[in-house]
Amino acid sequence: MSITLIFIWILIFLFWFVYRKYKKNFDEFESYGLKYMKPWEGVGSFFKIMLLKITMFDAVEDFYRKFSGQKVAPALSILNQRVFLIRDPTIIKQIAIKDFDHFVNHDKTVDENLDPVIGKNLFTLRDESWRKMRNSLSPIFTSSKMKMMFGILSETADDFVDFCNEKLESEGKIEIDCKSIFVRFAVDGISTAVLGFKADCLRNEKSQVYEMVQKIIKPPSSGIFKILIFVFAKWLYKLLKLKVLPPDVYEFFKAAIVNVMKEREEKGIFRPDVIELLMRAKRGQLAAADKNNEVNEAELSNFSANPEYEVKSKNSIIWTDDHFIAQGHLFFSAGLATSSVVLETVAYYLAVNKNYQNEIIKEVDAVENPTYEAIHKMKFLDMFISEVLRLWASPFLNRECNKDYKMDFGDGIVINVKNGDFVQFPVWSIHHDEKYFPNPEVFDPYRFSDERKGEILNYYMPFGIGPRICIASRFALMEVKVLIFKILSKFTFEACEKTPKKLKAKPSLTEFQFTEDIIVELKPRDGK
Ligand code: HEM
Numbered sequence: 001m002s003i004t005l006i007f008i009w010i011l012i013f014l015f016w017f018v019y020r021k022y023k024k025n026f027d028e029f030e031s032y033g034l035k036y037m038k039p040w041e042g043v044g045s046f047f048k049i050m051l052l053k054i055t056m057f058d059a060v061e062d063f064y065r066k067f068s069g070q071k072v073a074p075a076l077s078i079l080n081q082r083v084f085l086i087r088d089p090t091i092i093k094q095i096a097i098k099d100f101d102h103f104v105n106h107d108k109t110v111d112e113n114l115d116p117v118i119g120k121n122l123f124t125l126r127d128e129s130w131r132k133m134r135n136s137l138s139p140i141f142t143s144s145k146m147k148m149m150f151g152i153l154s155e156t157a158d159d160f161v162d163f164c165n166e167k168l169e170s171e172g173k174i175e176i177d178c179k180s181i182f183v184r185f186a187v188d189g190i191s192t193a194v195l196g197f198k199a200d201c202l203r204n205e206k207s208q209v210y211e212m213v214q215k216i217i218k219p220p221s222s223g224i225f226k227i228l229i230f231v232f233a234k235w236l237y238k239l240l241k242l243k244v245l246p247p248d249v250y251e252f253f254k255a256a257i258v259n260v261m262k263e264r265e266e267k268g269i270f271r272p273d274v275i276e277l278l279m280r281a282k283r284g285q286l287a288a289a290d291k292n293n294e295v296n297e298a299e300l301s302n303f304s305a306n307p308e309y310e311v312k313s314k315n316s317i318i319w320t321d322d323h324f325i326a327q328g329h330l331f332f333s334a335g336l337a338t339s340s341v342v343l344e345t346v347a348y349y350l351a352v353n354k355n356y357q358n359e360i361i362k363e364v365d366a367v368e369n370p371t372y373e374a375i376h377k378m379k380f381l382d383m384f385i386s387e388v389l390r391l392w393a394s395p396f397l398n399r400e401c402n403k404d405y406k407m408d409f410g411d412g413i414v415i416n417v418k419n420g421d422f423v424q425f426p427v428w429s430i431h432h433d434e435k436y437f438p439n440p441e442v443f444d445p446y447r448f449s450d451e452r453k454g455e456i457l458n459y460y461m462p463f464g465i466g467p468r469i470c471i472a473s474r475f476a477l478m479e480v481k482v483l484i485f486k487i488l489s490k491f492t493f494e495a496c497e498k499t500p501k502k503l504k505a506k507p508s509l510t511e512f513q514f515t516e517d518i519i520v521e522l523k524p525r526d527g528k
Pocket of ligand 1: 122123124134330331332334335336338339342394397398462463464465466467468469470471472473475476477
């Protein structure tokens with residue numbers, strides 16, 4: 001037999017062996033009587049995303065619409081990974097909340113063995129390690145701690161208003177590129193609240209914090225390449241000893257958190273920020289309740305803020321420097337782009353909806369003393385932000401099954417979800433589905449009015465769902481509300497020639513972007 005023939009036989013055998021593995025899954029999906037997505041269909045979308053032809057929103061929406069008759073749409077990736085797109089909000093709730101013990105983890109991104117820092121952050125941590133960390137960090141984000149941090153965020157918002165006044169004086173008008181200016185505000189906000197120092201990025205784009213942040217939110221193409229190697233060839237990632245976090249970013253967070261903690265401990269310095277709370281967490285002295293700062297949440301309008309889930313863990317965490325660096329880095333990577341995009345879109349919808357803006361201004365003017373409570377009692381502001389979060393939520397959320405699970409539709413179909421399978425929740429598509437939100441493309445904050453909001457909580461998940469929900473939703477909402485309050489106390493948002501007529505997401509491999517920059521004008525209010 002010639003070498004060529006042997007080679008052909010080996011190839012045929014390999015092909016048959018691999019095909020059998022795929023076929024087993026096809027047969028199983030068919031046995032449920034469900035249509036499913038074949039691996040090559042997924043490859044098509046993957047390449048379109050990589051070639052910047054479509055956005056992740058488009059890809060998930062196509063998948064969602066294609067299987068409109070089904071509660072669950074199974075799919076098989078090119079690597080034979082089983083994925084279940086859960087189209088039905090009731091099943092999503094069942095999986096993410098009631099049966100959470102089977103779906104504790106986000107998908108396999110970076111684990112602790114591959115990258116000791118990124119692998120230790122709350123988002124990537126898994127199983128018991130995640131429980132311990134979530135348990136430790138949750139008290140940082142309760143409303144009493146938010147109230148403690150309100151003062152420093154409020155000062156950052158005042159500084160933003162001063163900056164606008166300076167711009168008005170020097171340039172005669174305030175035309176803002178919302179993306180750039182709100183990213184800088186969010187960096188200032190997070191660095192004051194988390195790291196305890198003023199980064200002053202509004203005025204100084206060369207600030208060290210801003211430079212670090214650019215590396216975090218806009219990873220260079222080498223970073224994207226590393227992530228691809230990680231996803232498709234972990235062995236190569238290990239062999240090349242790659243690290244997701246660049247060394248200078250690591251050193252920056254080490255100096256800003258670990259060294260600062262040591263200094264504060266030695267000198268007995270107190271500042272009402274996250275570093276202080278992390279120090280208390282390390283000492284095991286971080287109580288969820290805080291007698292001096294109690295807040296009656298029931299009196300506040302905070303529709304999107306997460307409910308608190310009790311996450312139990314057997315042991316408490318033994319903190320290392322890398323644990324602190326990982327969380328510090330995560331607060332920036334998870335918190336900046338998200339809250340700045342919300343601010344950007346809030347500014348846009350205010351500028352193009354003057355009637356709604358006037359309603360919020362009436363609420364602003366009725367507040368005599370802008371405390372944490374007063375700002376969180378502004379009902380219409382809360383409804384307005386909730387609607388922005390509905391329209392621009394993330395395309396989907398992921399969970400990985402960590403314990404075999406029987407997904408029961410209640411109509412005779414029971415799907416076997418196996419350890420290692422993924423489930424996906426198509427948040428954006430549900431938020432834009434006529435079935436759950438009538439006239440979904442219409443910007444209508446009144447969906448969230450007391451009379452109408454009844455059912456919405458069942459379909460609405462801008463901050464995720466279940467115990468793995470965004471830990472910092474209260475922080476993010478406070479940041480957005482306090483800035484909008486301060487701006488509207490002095491200025492109005494006005495659409496100008498450069499303001500886009502419609503918002504559309506732009507295909508991108510890194511940060512979220514709109515096809516057109518959102519430019520609006522801030523005009524001083526009469527007599528303010
Ligand atoms: C409006 C702004 C924000 C939005 C829309 C948002 C949204 C989300 C979503 C959708 C998730 C995944 C939840 C899930 O899987 O169910 C998440 C997780 C997370 N977010 Fe946010 N987020 C925002 C701001 C922030 C900020 C400011 C921080 C930190 C300061 C933060 C820290 C985190 C962390 C640590 C997780 C991981 C939680 C875990 O796995 O236990 N987020 N966020």
